[in-house]
Amino acid sequence: MTYIPAPKIEESAAELWQRHSLAPGFDVEKLLDNLGLRLVWEPIDDEESGIILGQLIPGEKLVVLNEKHIEKLEHKQGRLRRFTVGHEIGHWLLHANLGRSGALALIENERTWCRDGSHDPLERQAEMFSAALLMPRDTLGAALPDLAWHGWSWVFGLCDKFLVNTTPMLIRLEGLGWMHRDEHDVPTAGPAPVPGQRTLFSS
Amino acid sequence: MGDEDGDEEKTFGETIRRLRGERGLTQREVAERLGINFTYLSKLENDRGERPGEETVRKLAEILQADAEELLALAGKVSPELRDRAKRDVQFARLLRHLPNISDDELQPIYRRLKITPPKK
Numbered sequence: 001m002t003y004i005p006a007p008k009i010e011e012s013a014a015e016l017w018q019r020h021s022l023a024p025g026f027d028v029e030k031l032l033d034n035l036g037l038r039l040v041w042e043p044i045d046d047e048e049s050g051i052i053l054g055q056l057i058p059g060e061k062l063v064v065l066n067e068k069h070i071e072k073l074e075h076k077q078g079r080l081r082r083f084t085v086g087h088e089i090g091h092w093l094l095h096a097n098l099g100r101s102g103a104l105a106l107i108e109n110e111r112t113w114c115r116d117g118s119h120d121p122l123e124r125q126a127e128m129f130s131a132a133l134l135m136p137r138d139t140l141g142a143a144l145p146d147l148a149w150h151g152w153s154w155v156f157g158l159c160d161k162f163l164v165n166t167t168p169m170l171i172r173l174e175g176l177g178w179m180h181r182d183e184h185d186v187p188t189a190g191p192a193p194v195p196g197q198r199t200l201f202s203s
Numbered sequence: 204m205g206d207e208d209g210d211e212e213k214t215f216g217e218t219i220r221r222l223r224g225e226r227g228l229t230q231r232e233v234a235e236r237l238g239i240n241f242t243y244l245s246k247l248e249n250d251r252g253e254r255p256g257e258e259t260v261r262k263l264a265e266i267l268q269a270d271a272e273e274l275l276a277l278a279g280k281v282s283p284e285l286r287d288r289a290k291r292d293v294q295f296a297r298l299l300r301h302l303p304n305i306s307d308d309e310l311q312p313i314y315r316r317l318k319i320t321p322p323k324k
Binding site: 027029030033038039040041042062067070 | 220224229230231241242245246248249251
């Protein structure tokens with residue numbers, strides 16, 4: 001198993017962002033073109049373990065998006081498609097060379113299968129890469145309000161700016177320690193209070 | 204686009220994809236201008252799916268500022284005029300069947316007469 005530390009994944013996405021002069025909500029398909037990766041929409045049969053949104057075929061430099069889930073992928077300006085393409089780019093940059101040399105167990109039949117909600121560590125790395133690519137730390141940080149914020153409207157506003165779904169945005173903000181859920185599960189600025197902190201100030 | 208291996212163009216799909224990249228257009232932009240679904244264009248660029256009709260190829264050539272005849276040839280499209288004549292004229296159909304076996308040298312006078320630039324050797 002190849003372990004790639006999170007900072008390395010962040011760095012790899014940031015480097016891509018800089019090299020291609022990307023901006024929030026950038027066109028992921030144009031990025032595929034610039035990386036020399038081809039794109040095709042084709043129906044792919046799902047598996048019992050989960051639905052398949054996309055595939056990477058490293059030997060053909062080809063990203064396949066599952067036409068069977070086009071509605072889901074294209075919903076709300078293609079937010080899930082953008083995340084899936086970012087995920088495949090992650091596999092291409094982080095894992096594809098390993099796969100070509102036969103060291104990557106994830107690549108079955110010379111394809112990387114991207115299953116929705118997979119807990120495979122390499123899938124998680126590709127997911128982290130996609131999040132870092134679509135919501136880079138610096139750019140996302142600059143888009144946050146200066147003052148402490150509370151409520152869903154800020155999160156929805158960020159989702160519209162970065163063209164991502166709410167769940168990956170929440171995970172990203174929480175992961176960066178820039179947000180936590182309050183006792184009513186409402187997004188709130190800042191990291192989660194350390195255990196016991198609340199009780200110290202409560203009556 | 205960043206993966207060109209050389210000047211050789213083998214297929215219709217590779218050619219339209221390369222031309223699209225050179226024009227700085229995305230699949231979606233070309234598909235919209237062409238009036239086809241972007242999923243279909245993605246298949247064409249990868250030499251999958253059914254080949255488009257002559258009219259679509261001509262319009263695609265216009266969008267990509269390409270030689271329509273070259274794209275039609277790569278798409279394996281034969282003009283309706285040629286097809287019609289071959290249907291009603293058996294000798295002409297025979298001639299067409301022999302054409303692939305004629306050497307470039309033998310074709311030179313025909314190219315000259317029709318003012319067509321001969322293929323590079």
